[in-house]
Amino acid sequence: MRDGLEDAPAEIVRPKLSYPFEVGPASGEAVDIAPGVKWLRMPLGGALAAINVWAIREGEGWAIVDTGMGGVATRDAWRAAFQGPLEGLPVTRVFVTHMHPDHIGMAGWLTRKFDCELWITRLEFVTCRSLALDTGRDAPEVAVRFYRACGWDEDAIDQYKAKFGGFGRGLHVLPDSFRRLNDGDRVRIGDHEWEVVVGCGHSPEHASLWCPDLKLMISGDQVLPKISSNVSVFPTEPEADPLTDWLTSLSAIKARVPDEVLVLPAHNEPFHGLHARLDHLIAGHERSLRRLAAELAEPRRVIDVFHVLFRRTIGPELLGLATGESLAHLNCLRRRGLAVRERDADGIDWYRAAA
Incomplete structure (x- = not known):
C-alpha cells in the first residue's frame, strides 16, 4: 500500500531525506545522475504517474x-x-529488478x-511466466475460497472473477x-562493478544494484522514499x-549497503x-503489528482490520491490496505466536490474540 495509508502516531517522525535533483525528466528526456548513468521516466497513469528507469553507458550502447x-x-x-x-545507440542488455509489469x-x-x-533473478523470471499464463483463464476455485475466507462478499468475489487474468496484459x-x-x-556494467542485493517480501527475489565506486544504489521497489511497497499474501x-x-531484507540492506x-x-x-528510510519502514510495520495485536482481543476477519492498518476507507479498487497486506500482518503475528486463526462452518477465517 502507499505510504500514508497507515496511521502515524505523533511520536513517529518521518526521516528527513535529501533530494539532490529538483526536477525529474519529462517523457523522452533524461537527467544525468553520474558519469554514464541517466535517469528516465516511463508513463504509468493512475496513482503512480510514472516509473523511473535507468540507462548505464556500456561501450557503444546502453544497459537498461x-x-x-x-x-x-x-x-x-x-x-x-x-x-x-540515448543518442540512437543500441541496448546492450536489459536488467530487471523484479517481475511486476511496470518493471518487466x-x-x-x-x-x-x-x-x-534479459538479466534477472530466477524466481522473478519463473514467477512472471507463471502469472502470465493465467491471462484469459477463469479464476480458480481455490482463490475464490481464499477471498471468501477473508470476508469478501459476493459482489467483491464477482469483481475479482471479472478481473482475474489481467497480469499478462x-x-x-x-x-x-x-x-x-x-x-x-558482482556484474561489470560499463566502467564500473555493480553488486546484486536481493530482497524478499514485495516480490519473490527482488534484485537491487549497488555500485560502490559511484556510490549509487538502484533500489527498484525495495526502498522507496515516500511510499511503502505493498507486502501481500496471495491465494x-x-x-x-x-x-x-x-x-529481514530491510535490516540486511542496512547492514550491507x-x-x-x-x-x-x-x-x-x-x-x-x-x-x-530503512529504519522508518521497519518501525512503521512493527508499530502496525502492535496495533493489530491489540485489536485481536476480539475475533476479527481480515476485512475487519483495515482501519487498524490504513488511514483511508478501503473501496473496491483497493480491496485486493488491502486484503493481501492485512493478511501479511496477520500471518506475521501468527508466526510470532501472537495470534491464532480459526475457520467457522461457513469457511470464514477469524483471528484472535493467542492466549
Missing part, C-alpha cells in the same frame, strides 16, 4: 535497468528516448528489438531465456509470511538517507 509497463505509450516513450538523450513489461520488446539478453511477450542474477554477484501461497521476509549511497528508486525521486 527496468523497462516500464507494456503498451504503446511506453513504446513511444522509449522511441523518443532513443532518438534524444517492455523487457521482451527491448531484448528482441536489440537482440540482447501489462507485458510485452517475455523473452524465452534469461541470464540469472544471484545475491552477491497461490496462503500461509506465506512475506512481512517477516520484508523486514553504506548510508552514503544515492538511492535511485523506481518511484519518486533519487534521495540520500538510506539508513533513516
Whole structure:
C-alpha cells in the first residue's frame, strides 16, 4: 500500500531525506545522475504517474535497468528516448529488478528489438511466466475460497472473477531465456562493478544494484522514499509470511549497503538517507503489528482490520491490496505466536490474540 495509508502516531517522525535533483525528466528526456548513468521516466497513469528507469553507458550502447509497463505509450516513450538523450545507440542488455509489469513489461520488446539478453533473478523470471499464463483463464476455485475466507462478499468475489487474468496484459511477450542474477554477484556494467542485493517480501527475489565506486544504489521497489511497497499474501501461497521476509531484507540492506549511497528508486525521486528510510519502514510495520495485536482481543476477519492498518476507507479498487497486506500482518503475528486463526462452518477465517 502507499505510504500514508497507515496511521502515524505523533511520536513517529518521518526521516528527513535529501533530494539532490529538483526536477525529474519529462517523457523522452533524461537527467544525468553520474558519469554514464541517466535517469528516465516511463508513463504509468493512475496513482503512480510514472516509473523511473535507468540507462548505464556500456561501450557503444546502453544497459537498461527496468523497462516500464507494456503498451504503446511506453513504446513511444522509449522511441523518443532513443532518438534524444540515448543518442540512437543500441541496448546492450536489459536488467530487471523484479517481475511486476511496470518493471518487466517492455523487457521482451527491448531484448528482441536489440537482440540482447534479459538479466534477472530466477524466481522473478519463473514467477512472471507463471502469472502470465493465467491471462484469459477463469479464476480458480481455490482463490475464490481464499477471498471468501477473508470476508469478501459476493459482489467483491464477482469483481475479482471479472478481473482475474489481467497480469499478462501489462507485458510485452517475455523473452524465452534469461541470464540469472544471484545475491552477491558482482556484474561489470560499463566502467564500473555493480553488486546484486536481493530482497524478499514485495516480490519473490527482488534484485537491487549497488555500485560502490559511484556510490549509487538502484533500489527498484525495495526502498522507496515516500511510499511503502505493498507486502501481500496471495491465494497461490496462503500461509506465506512475506512481512517477516520484508523486514529481514530491510535490516540486511542496512547492514550491507553504506548510508552514503544515492538511492535511485523506481518511484519518486533519487534521495540520500538510506539508513533513516530503512529504519522508518521497519518501525512503521512493527508499530502496525502492535496495533493489530491489540485489536485481536476480539475475533476479527481480515476485512475487519483495515482501519487498524490504513488511514483511508478501503473501496473496491483497493480491496485486493488491502486484503493481501492485512493478511501479511496477520500471518506475521501468527508466526510470532501472537495470534491464532480459526475457520467457522461457513469457511470464514477469524483471528484472535493467542492466549
